[in-house]
Amino acid sequence: MQIGSSGAGVAARRRPPAQRTDYRWFRSIELRWNDVDAFGHVNNAQFYEFFDTTVVRFLSESCDVTGPERLSMVVAENGCRFLREVLFTDVLEMGLRVERIGSSSVRYGLAVFANGAVEASAQGHFVHVFIDPARKRPTPMVPQVRAHLSTISLL
Amino acid sequence: MQIGSSGAGVAARRRPPAQRTDYRWFRSIELRWNDVDAFGHVNNAQFYEFFDTTVVRFLSESCDVTGPERLSMVVAENGCRFLREVLFTDVLEMGLRVERIGSSSVRYGLAVFANGAVEASAQGHFVHVFIDPARKRPTPMVPQVRAHLSTISLL
Amino acid sequence: MQIGSSGAGVAARRRPPAQRTDYRWFRSIELRWNDVDAFGHVNNAQFYEFFDTTVVRFLSESCDVTGPERLSMVVAENGCRFLREVLFTDVLEMGLRVERIGSSSVRYGLAVFANGAVEASAQGHFVHVFIDPARKRPTPMVPQVRAHLSTISLL
Amino acid sequence: MQIGSSGAGVAARRRPPAQRTDYRWFRSIELRWNDVDAFGHVNNAQFYEFFDTTVVRFLSESCDVTGPERLSMVVAENGCRFLREVLFTDVLEMGLRVERIGSSSVRYGLAVFANGAVEASAQGHFVHVFIDPARKRPTPMVPQVRAHLSTISLL
Numbered sequence: 263m264q265i266g267s268s269g270a271g272v273a274a275r276r277r278p279p280a281q282r283t284d285y286r287w288f289r290s291i292e293l294r295w296n297d298v299d300a301f302g303h304v305n306n307a308q309f310y311e312f313f314d315t316t317v318v319r320f321l322s323e324s325c326d327v328t329g330p331e332r333l334s335m336v337v338a339e340n341g342c343r344f345l346r347e348v349l350f351t352d353v354l355e356m357g358l359r360v361e362r363i364g365s366s367s368v369r370y371g372l373a374v375f376a377n378g379a380v381e382a383s384a385q386g387h388f389v390h391v392f393i394d395p396a397r398k399r400p401t402p403m404v405p406q407v408r409a410h411l412s413t414i415s416l417l
Numbered sequence: 418m419q420i421g422s423s424g425a426g427v428a429a430r431r432r433p434p435a436q437r438t439d440y441r442w443f444r445s446i447e448l449r450w451n452d453v454d455a456f457g458h459v460n461n462a463q464f465y466e467f468f469d470t471t472v473v474r475f476l477s478e479s480c481d482v483t484g485p486e487r488l489s490m491v492v493a494e495n496g497c498r499f500l501r502e503v504l505f506t507d508v509l510e511m512g513l514r515v516e517r518i519g520s521s522s523v524r525y526g527l528a529v530f531a532n533g534a535v536e537a538s539a540q541g542h543f544v545h546v547f548i549d550p551a552r553k554r555p556t557p558m559v560p561q562v563r564a565h566l567s568t569i570s571l572l
Numbered sequence: 573m574q575i576g577s578s579g580a581g582v583a584a585r586r587r588p589p590a591q592r593t594d595y596r597w598f599r600s601i602e603l604r605w606n607d608v609d610a611f612g613h614v615n616n617a618q619f620y621e622f623f624d625t626t627v628v629r630f631l632s633e634s635c636d637v638t639g640p641e642r643l644s645m646v647v648a649e650n651g652c653r654f655l656r657e658v659l660f661t662d663v664l665e666m667g668l669r670v671e672r673i674g675s676s677s678v679r680y681g682l683a684v685f686a687n688g689a690v691e692a693s694a695q696g697h698f699v700h701v702f703i704d705p706a707r708k709r710p711t712p713m714v715p716q717v718r719a720h721l722s723t724i725s726l727l
Numbered sequence: 728m729q730i731g732s733s734g735a736g737v738a739a740r741r742r743p744p745a746q747r748t749d750y751r752w753f754r755s756i757e758l759r760w761n762d763v764d765a766f767g768h769v770n771n772a773q774f775y776e777f778f779d780t781t782v783v784r785f786l787s788e789s790c791d792v793t794g795p796e797r798l799s800m801v802v803a804e805n806g807c808r809f810l811r812e813v814l815f816t817d818v819l820e821m822g823l824r825v826e827r828i829g830s831s832s833v834r835y836g837l838a839v840f841a842n843g844a845v846e847a848s849a850q851g852h853f854v855h856v857f858i859d860p861a862r863k864r865p866t867p868m869v870p871q872v873r874a875h876l877s878t879i880s881l882l
Binding site: 290291292293294295296302311312314315318322327328349350351 | 760776
């Protein structure tokens with residue numbers, strides 16, 4: 263379903279959908295039966311599981327995300343625009359890019375592409391703040407993380 | 418954990434946290450054990466389950482959301498800022514308000530208040546577009562819905 | 573929906589449903605919008621979130637489940653029979669009992685009661701093994717846990 | 728972690744773990760970041776999402792599971808034994824087999840294999856009852872479903 267022409271006064275939705283070429287790293291996401299809600303399409307909250315998982319999978323290519331020396335980070339902010347509904351039978355690919363790198367934070371852009379489409383079905387952003395797990399305060403990201411993030415930066 | 422002072426260059430986080438008095442309708446949300454992720458706090462994606470559930474619970478006070486004549490709507494956009502981490506043992510209350518009503522859409526504001534706090538632990542927005550389920554196109558909301566939404570409108 | 577008379581050859585379903593009086597401790601569970609799947613009822617996997625949460629809530633009455641000295645346990649086995657479908661608008665109460673206490677393990681019985689019904693909509697079991705978190709091996713449960721579990725034991 | 732030798736008096740756990748050769752159909756399952764709970768391993772409830780998804784993916788190879796003429800079924804019963812903990816970084820494969828076919832029901836056996844292991848990390852069962860969606864009563868499964876199920880039957 264295309265809802266971009268709803269005239270609903272939601273200016274953000276008037277921007278054209280993101281394109282596959284706007285992203286730098288891709289990974290498939292497999293849908294689960296209970297991702298689908300009573301409306302018969304993938305529920306909005308599930309897209310944030312896809313975002314979270316995609317970001318952690320990217321970080322895990324170069325950094326420890328689960329072991330004793332793992333990275334610690336919190337999500338400071340995220341958001342998503344839903345452009346077309348996604349069904350259980352759709353085959354999904356996530357696109358990822360880095361939109362901004364600060365000293366202790368990074369803003370990612372993410373998009374969901376269904377069935378090989380060039381235009382996104384959903385697109386959003388996600389801000390990670392790296393923290394010192396003992397003090398639970400923002401801490402500068404380590405050089406290895408910064409270097410890895412830079413490989414998919416827009417700039 | 419307070420992460421608002423991270424200096425991370427994310428301007429949105431510099432706004433002061435929402436207050437309880439900014440919202441018009443409240444409902445408790447009970448945490449589940451697996452809302453908590455490997456970092457020991459409630460995962461970001463779960464907040465969107467809280468948002469979705471809160472909005473539907475509010476609508477169900479006046480409208481049919483599950484029966485044969487139920488409302489059909491899609492989420493066009495949502496987003497959340499996470500201000501303080503939430504733990505399994507926290508007692509949560511959701512605040513809801515209507516920020517804008519269009520002909521076929523509505524923008525809600527939502528916030529999570531933990532343990533009776535005046536300031537939000539997380540705050541966000543959520544845009545519903547009412548649709549004609551047969552044609553899957555935006556359709557004007559029915560008067561009963563509009564009237565119910567107006568009861569918690571900011572304006 | 574009553575499926576107990578299906579004649580499907582699944583002998584286990586022929587046992588009469590559990591009654592409210594078969595349980596020793598009760599707690600409400602609030603449904604979320606995306607607990608419901610494409611069939612319009614609460615998905616089977618969600619019941620295990622209810623089981624897990626109910627057991628941890630019970631343990632947390634007397635024991636630390638989230639702090640630095642928290643209990644460590646793993647689920648060794650669980651199972652559920654689904655007797656009546658559960659809808660988003662249903663009001664649920666969980667019943668809990670302890671069916672067997674070993675040296676390092678406990679078997680719980682659980683049931684879901686909808687809308688004040690005497691008969692269960694679903695009923696199941698759940699086995700916890702307490703472990704030494706460093707060695708990840710079963711360890712005898714501490715006396716405080718054993719005493720707390722005994723308060724809801726069938727024996 | 729191996730918990731099968733816990734001596735906890737849970738007889739079911741003494742059976743040897745299922746082997747890869749005990750199953751007839753395989754499909755990968757990709758873990759998500761919030762499948763992991765506060766204990767740092769995949770939460771027990773998530774395994775039932777894997778079971779449900781695996782069964783529906785198998786059925787969808789031959790039958791309509793999402794369209795207007797889709798199959799309707801309910802889960803009558805399921806259960807799982809957890810033999811080794813599963814971590815976010817594990818690569819999972821699900822094994823599926825049909826253990827019994829009745830007139831309107833089918834019992835599946837399922838197992839989770841991690842990182843190419845021959846022995847299961849978790850194994851369980853899952854009973855589907857096919858229903859008439861209008862009357863919500865058990866109904867004989869259609870021949871196409873029966874034939875498809877028979878391709879992975881143990882008998």
